[in-house]
Amino acid sequence: MAFPDLRSFIQLLESRGDLLRVAVPVDRHLEITEIADRMVKRGGPALLFEQVKGSAVPLAIGLLGTRERMALALGLPDLEALSTRVRDLMNITMDGGVGGLLSTLPKLRDVASLPARRVKRAPVQDVIWRGDEVDLGTLPILHCWPLDGGPFVTLPLVITKDPITGERNMGMYRMQVMGPRETGMHWQRHKTGARHLANAGKLGQRLQVAVALGGDPALIYAASAPLPPIPGLDEFALAGYLRGQRSPVVRGVTVDLDVPANAEIVLEGYVDPTEAWQPEGPFGDHTGFYTLEDLYPRFHVTAITMRRDPVYPATIVGRPPVEDAYLIEATERLFLPAAQLILPEIVDYSMPPAGVAHNLVFVSIRKQFPGHAYKVAHGLLGLGQMMFAKVIVVVDEDIPVHDFDRVWRAVAQQAVPGRDTLSTRGPMDVLDHSSRAWSYGGKLIIDATIKRPEELGEGLTSRAQGDASAGEAAFTPRPSPILPDAEGILAQRQTPDGYWFVAVNKTRAGQGRALGAELAVSPAARGVRHLLLLDELTDVRDPQDVWWTVLNNIDPERDVWVSDGVLIWDGTRKLREEGFTRDWPQKIVMDPAVVARVDARWHLYGLPGLPEGPEPGATTTPDQERTRTSAG
Incomplete structure (x- = not known):
């Protein structure tokens, strides 16, 4: 099922009991974050806040905040079907003469649906504000966490075009509001938007930018997906493939860029490469820590276009699991067939929420020779944004990579520290605060596969190597240890x-x-x-x-x-x-006064469940949810 716009998706969720409306006034400063964070961590429904203080625009949040809603947004029965669909597309063949070609026509029609479709009129341009009419303060932009530098746009679809190559890009980059007509633009050094800005600077031009809010939920996902550099494949094309029909776009009113015709709101403007970069942040980021203040470009808004009754879409990031865990899982499923095409010994892989995407990767393989685990791990580190992976754990094909505890048990059983662990270096995500240098640091590969004789080496001890043949019985509970008089x-x-x-x-x-x-x-x-x-x-x-x-x-x-x-x-x-030369960031913790206020007001929101957050150890992660579901 394809959704032409965000509101049709909201309507379906509400009809299924998977979206609840909050009718009482709520504060965009921290209160909405606290409510939404509790709901997503419990796997609760999406929320539509009808009265946000200081804005006439309602706010929707958590729309993709469960595995089921993420699959529904992509028109799929479940996220596993995404791998199946991509794998089927990759199997297009011209063998078999006319009969073989005819058998692939349905797949070719899928491919033909990729390009965006230009329209002359669009709902997102029913209302147009230009110049002094523009005021970002009229939108319910969230101040998410106590130490944030200000309110941030958290679910933007940022559209740019390379002024040299004509390449189009749509990415999701946070935007701190810095005035009624200005925001920051968080283009990190590896991002396509940063490259487009650099090329504009070479030509002495401003870079035109459009920022869409809302639209087809498949397009929202596509903006977050790390696409490979394939000519003709951009985020509009990916969304067109996922939704089974071409994405409608319209030309912006003040920028020469195509924008989603069915978006709720579009911000148009420019970034000037000659301007000095401005301080941006701190921001409670998807790592669960604050990213510290740094310098980034400034986005100038020249126009806001919108529907007559827009809905402002938002998300929050923070301590996992939050909504982005399900976008990450969709990306896992999307790129599994491509990874298997390059490394066919891969059975499956997972990026658990505890690793916030780039810190931890589990991969299972059909092991065929000594050192096979390292071959696969190094291969993964060479694939696109997988280069940012910090720890890669390789297990045998019978280990379910989405069972977090089972993988670590396999590590304890099969990986001897020192013998089956390997450190290396490489590029790191710029948000990684612990790396030896900014965006560069160490990596760890753990070979938790069953070893072949050539891999055993010397010095194997029963202490370091569990008895794999004993399975679960190899580990038994023991009493609490008597600790030495150790400091701290x-x-x-x-x-x-x-x-x-x-x-x-x-x-x-x-x-x-x-x-x-x-x-x-x-x-x-x-x-x-x-x-x-x-x-x-x-x-x-x-x-x-x-x-x-x-x-x-x-x-x-x-x-x-x-x-x-x-x-x-x-x-x-x-x-x-x-010898650590940078400031160490703080973990994200909500202001206790806000927690208390939400507790006291919970009965007013009309939401299910107890007001307090989960007990320690009680959080259900997407991996745990999947394991429990598959186990019946």
Whole structure:
């Protein structure tokens, strides 16, 4: 099913009981974030806030906030069908003469539906504001988190065209409001929009920009997808393929750019490459940490066009799982066939929410020879934005990569620290705050496949290598360890499968390395394969919180090492005294006063469930949800 616009998708969700309206006035400053964050973490319905203080425009949020809604937005029965559809398209063949060609015609019609379709009139241009009429303050733009630098547009479809090549791009880049007609434009160094701006600078031109809000939900997803550089394939084409019909576009009123004809709102304007970049941020980002203030280009709004009764679409990012987990999962399914085309031994892969997309990748393979796991891992690191992966875990084909706990159990069973772990370096996401240098740092490959004789090497001990043949029975619960009189330990927990989580109050340089060495040789470490040192805010009872913290807070080359057969992960914050030259960001935490206010007002919102957030360890991640569902 194709949705011509956002409102038709909203109507369907409401008819299915998967969208609720909040009729009472709510504050765009933090209150909506707190409500929406609670709902998405529980897998609750999408929300339509009909009265946002200071704006006459209603706000929709969480529209893609479950696996089912994400699939529905793409017109699919489930997200697995996305892989099937792409794989079927890739199997187009010209073999078999006329009969073979005729058999592929339905697929060729799919391909023919890719290009956008130009129209002369569009609902999004029913209302036009120009010049001094433009005021971004009339839109219900969210101030999401307490330490944010201001309100941010969080679900924009930013459209640019390369002034040299004519290449069109639509990406999703956050936009901080800096005035009634100005925003920041968060174009990171690897992004296509940044390249378009650089080329405009070479020609001495302003770069025209259009920002669409809303439209076909498939187009919203397409703007977030990391497309490969294939001529003729852009986000409009991807959306056309996903929706089964060409995306209608209309020429902007002040820019020479095509914009989605059925969007709710469009901001038109320009970025001037000769202008000095302005401070942007901080921002509570999808990593679950604040990204710190930095310099970015400024977007000048020359016109706002909209429907007569627009709906403002928004999302929030923050501690996982939030809505972007389902966009990431759709991207997994979309690119699985392409990854298998290049690396056919891949069975499946997963980017768990705890890894916030780029920090952790699980991949299962049909192993055929010694070193096969490393071959696949290095191959993945060479594929598009997979180059940003920080930790890649390779398992055998019988291990379900979407079962988070099962994969780590396989690591404990099959991966000997030092022998089956490999550090390397490469490009990192610019939002990674722990890397050795900005956008450059260490990576870790873990081979958790069953080893062949050539891979065993010397020094194999029962302590470091679990008995894989014993399966689940290889790990049994044990009593809490008697800890040494070690500095800074606040809380600890050991799991039956050999992981030791230790929260630390870090007060001095080198404390993490010294503590790791001390604990690794203590009697309490008997049976431990992995020792994870955590900051003081981490809940050791919650494996998702533990791994989210560790993966954000390590550069594997610097912070992961082997001591006495134990792999130590130092997930504590790093200090300037340790040679870390950048400021360490804070974890995102909502203002307690806002939490209390939402608790007190919950009965007014008309929403289901208890007002308080989930208990520690009770959060259901998309991976856990999928595992539970598949297990019946």
